[in-house]
Amino acid sequence: xxxxxxxxxxxxxxxxxxxxxxxxxxxxxxxxxxxxxxxxxxxxxxxxxxxxxxxxxxxxxxxxxxxxxxxxxxxxxxxxxxxxxxxxxxxxxxxxxxxxxxxxxxxxxxxxxxxxxxxxxxxxxxxxxxxxxxxxxxxxxxxxxxxxxxxxxxxxxxxxxxxxxxxxxxxxxxxxxxxxxxxxxxxxxxxxxxxxxxxxxxxxxxxxxxxxxxxxxxxxxxxxxxxxxxxxxxxxxxxxxxxxxxxxxxxxxxxxxxxxxxxxxxxxxxxxxxxxxxxxxxxxxxxxxxxxxxxxxxxxxxxxxxxxxxxxxxxxxxxxxxxxxxxxxxxxxxxxxxxxxxxxxxxxxxxxxxxxxxxxxxxxxxxxxxxxxxxxxxxxxxxxxxxxxxxxxxxxxxxxxxxxxxxxxxxxxxxxxxxxxxxxxxxx
Ligand code: ARG
Numbered sequence: 001x002x003x004x005x006x007x008x009x010x011x012x013x014x015x016x017x018x019x020x021x022x023x024x025x026x027x028x029x030x031x032x033x034x035x036x037x038x039x040x041x042x043x044x045x046x047x048x049x050x051x052x053x054x055x056x057x058x059x060x061x062x063x064x065x066x067x068x069x070x071x072x073x074x075x076x077x078x079x080x081x082x083x084x085x086x087x088x089x090x091x092x093x094x095x096x097x098x099x100x101x102x103x104x105x106x107x108x109x110x111x112x113x114x115x116x117x118x119x120x121x122x123x124x125x126x127x128x129x130x131x132x133x134x135x136x137x138x139x140x141x142x143x144x145x146x147x148x149x150x151x152x153x154x155x156x157x158x159x160x161x162x163x164x165x166x167x168x169x170x171x172x173x174x175x176x177x178x179x180x181x182x183x184x185x186x187x188x189x190x191x192x193x194x195x196x197x198x199x200x201x202x203x204x205x206x207x208x209x210x211x212x213x214x215x216x217x218x219x220x221x222x223x224x225x226x227x228x229x230x231x232x233x234x235x236x237x238x239x240x241x242x243x244x245x246x247x248x249x250x251x252x253x254x255x256x257x258x259x260x261x262x263x264x265x266x267x268x269x270x271x272x273x274x275x276x277x278x279x280x281x282x283x284x285x286x287x288x289x290x291x292x293x294x295x296x297x298x299x300x301x302x303x304x305x306x307x308x309x310x311x312x313x314x315x316x317x318x319x320x321x322x323x324x325x326x327x328x329x330x331x332x333x334x335x336x337x338x339x340x341x342x343x344x345x346x347x348x349x350x351x352x353x354x355x356x357x358x359x360x361x362x363x364x365x366x367x368x369x370x371x372x373x374x375x376x377x378x379x380x381x382x383x384x385x386x387x388x389x390x391x392x393x394x395x396x397x398x399x400x401x402x403x404x405x406x407x408x409x410x411x412x413x414x415x416x417x418x419x420x421x422x423x424x425x426x427x428x
Contacts, residue, residue, distance in 0.1 A: 023422065024049050024066040025396075029076035031404055032056070035374045035389050038367050040406060043072070048396040051422040055392055069424070071400045071417060077370065078389050079124025079397030079420060080412070081377035082352050083291050084249075084270055084341025087114050087128050087153065088135040090348055095308040099169070104133025111139045115150030117350030120426050122415030124397040125152040127341070127381050129210045129249055129270065130159035130167075133184065137205040149425055154207040154381050156249070158186030160197050160237065161212035164221060165228040166251060171220030191236040194229070198240040208381070209241040210270075213250040214257030217300070217316045218309070218346065224316045225254025225274050234264035247382060249291070253320055255279055262288050268339060268380055272331065273324035280334045289380045291341035292328045294362060295355040297321030299347040325362045332363035339380040340373035353413040356405075366409045396422040 025048040032044040047055040047066075062068065088111040092098050118126060128136045140153035161167020167186050169178065178185070183200030198209055213234060215223050229237070234250070241248045242265075250261035253273040261269060262282045268289040269275070275283075275290070283290060300317045332338060342355045359369045378388025387397045400417035418426040 022049055024063050025069060025422070026060065026062050026066045027069045027076065027398065027419075028072045029074070029400070030072045031075040032390065033075065033077040033367075033370060033405075035078060035367075035371050036391070038371065040075075040404065044076075046076070046390060046396075046398065048398075048419075048422050051395055053390060053392055053394050053396050053398075056390055069417075069427070074400040074402060074417065075404045076390070076398060076400045076417075077405070078374045079387065079399050079418070080122045080352070080373045080415075081125045081127075081340065081381070081388065082118070082123050082342055082344060082373070083127045083268065083289075083339045083377050083380055084293060084343050085118070085126040085128050085349075085352075086130055086343070086345030087111065087118060087126055087151075087349065088131045088139060088345075090114065090345045091307050093307055095310070104135055107132065108135045108138060111135055112142070112148045112150065114345075114349035115139055115143060115148065115153075117348075118344070118352065119149055119151050119420065120415075120418060121350045121352055122399040122412065122418055123151050123352050124399070124418070124420040125154070125377075125381070125383065125387060126344075127154045127156075127208060127249070127377075129156045129208070129251075130186075131155065131157065132180075134204055140205075151420070152383075152387075154383070155205065156208050156210040157201045157204050157206040158184060159210050159212060159251070160186050160188055160194060160201070162189050162228045162233070163187055166212045166214075166216030166219045166221065168221075189233075191232055194233050194237045195240045198237055198244070198246075202244045202246060206246065209237065209246050209248045211237050211248065211250060213252040213261040213266075214254040216251060216253065217320060218313060220310070220312065223254070224320050225257065227254065227257040227260055229260075231260050231263065234260055234266075238264045238266060247380075253324075262286055268341075270341065271324065271343075272327065273320040275327040275331060277330075280331050280336055283331070283336045284334060287337060289337045289339045289376070290328070290331050291339050291380070292324060292331075293341060293343040293346070293355070294325050294328050294358040296343055296346050297324065298358075303347075325358070328359075329363040332368075337376060338364065338368070338372045339376045340369070341377075351413075353415065356409040356412050360409050366406045369409060370405060370412075396420075
């Protein structure tokens with residue numbers, strides 16, 4: 001019997017150690033951006049074991065089993081994080097056809113394409129702020145299972161909005177109605193209604209709660225800035241989300257709606273186009289992040305008429321685009337916390353890095369722009385322990401570019417090396 005048990009335990013040990021096989025990698029970095037200290041270090045080595053960073057130093061004794069990745073001619077930095085994407089889709093070329101002929105099933109079939117493009121552009125994590133039919137959740141789970149390549153997704157499920165809001169369908173015959181399954185339209189009203197919608201979203205897998213504090217640009221309701229929820233409704237959304245351990249992001253263009261959302265306690269204001277001096281002070285006092293999609297104006301004004309978007313939408317963009325950038329700069333100068341978020345999906349996925357140029361043109365230093373997309377973004381999402389810098393104990397989310405982005409930030413539009421959770425997805 002004893003002999004039998006001995007054999008069994010030996011067998012288990014062999015199976016166990018086989019399953020536990022470790023993968024060791026040494027990355028040699030010519031330059032390494034330390035986003036925590038805001039400095040560029042020279043000639044560093046990074047020891048990666050399985051999915052984690054073990055050690056970062058100028059000299060590491062290379063373990064004999066290690067694979068060496070030589071990036072000594074490159075600048076290495078943490079995997080980038082986009083705090084505002086709609087990764088499941090992008091305009092297909094016909095505004096009305098997209099609205100009336102596409103179902104979440106169409107979206108689900110192609111979503112993996114955009115996930116791959118986003119990852120290959122150097123974005124190892126995204127906060128995805130609104131998707132129909134729970135496609136974001138399916139995509140997130142498939143990526144986490146290792147079924148398809150893509151970034152880590154922190155998903156909102158459906159956008160929560162009032163009747164007639166940016167999150168509703170406006171401007172069409174009231175006889176036209178989409179019958180989404182219960183809880184999946186995202187349209188909710190009143191304190192009880194919005195609390196219930198937050199519960200649906202959490203039940204359906206949301207990591208974060210997104211709601212419309214103000215009107216929007218790419219929708220047919222009138223004003224861009226007007227509030228679309230009362231203070232009581234916004235307070236209810238934020239407190240309900242908090243009860244379930246979720247942070248809240250508010251879509252808010254208008255000055256008043258921004259202040260209402262900040263008072264309600266949102267973690268971030270999205271867009272922030274018409275942010276005023278009082279709003280800036282309030283955001284500073286509350287430590288609210290500004291996530292401003294300062295590249296989009298460029299793409300919308302050059303492409304959206306061709307995509308069939310009606311003039312009333314294009315005219316709304318003309319009203320807010322310039323002001324958004326000016327107010328972004330004022331917020332930066334006042335010291336409001338900035339996290340990188342692009343609204344990817346408004347423009348083609350994979351172009352996320354184009355926003356860096358606009359952020360530096362409107363007030364951020366290149367280092368601060370990189371910090372907005374790494375350490376700050378990780379802080380906003382609540383994943384700072386896991387990612388956002390190249391430090392021992394964090395996941396090995398690491399990218400590289402051929403020249404130093406501190407000298408020319410646009411190099412971040414051409415990321416050459418991508419590792420996520422210790423797995424190499426791109427190595428040109
Ligand atoms: N999703 C946003 C909206 O429709 C896009 C705004 C884009 N325009 C801009 N200037 N950032 O409101």
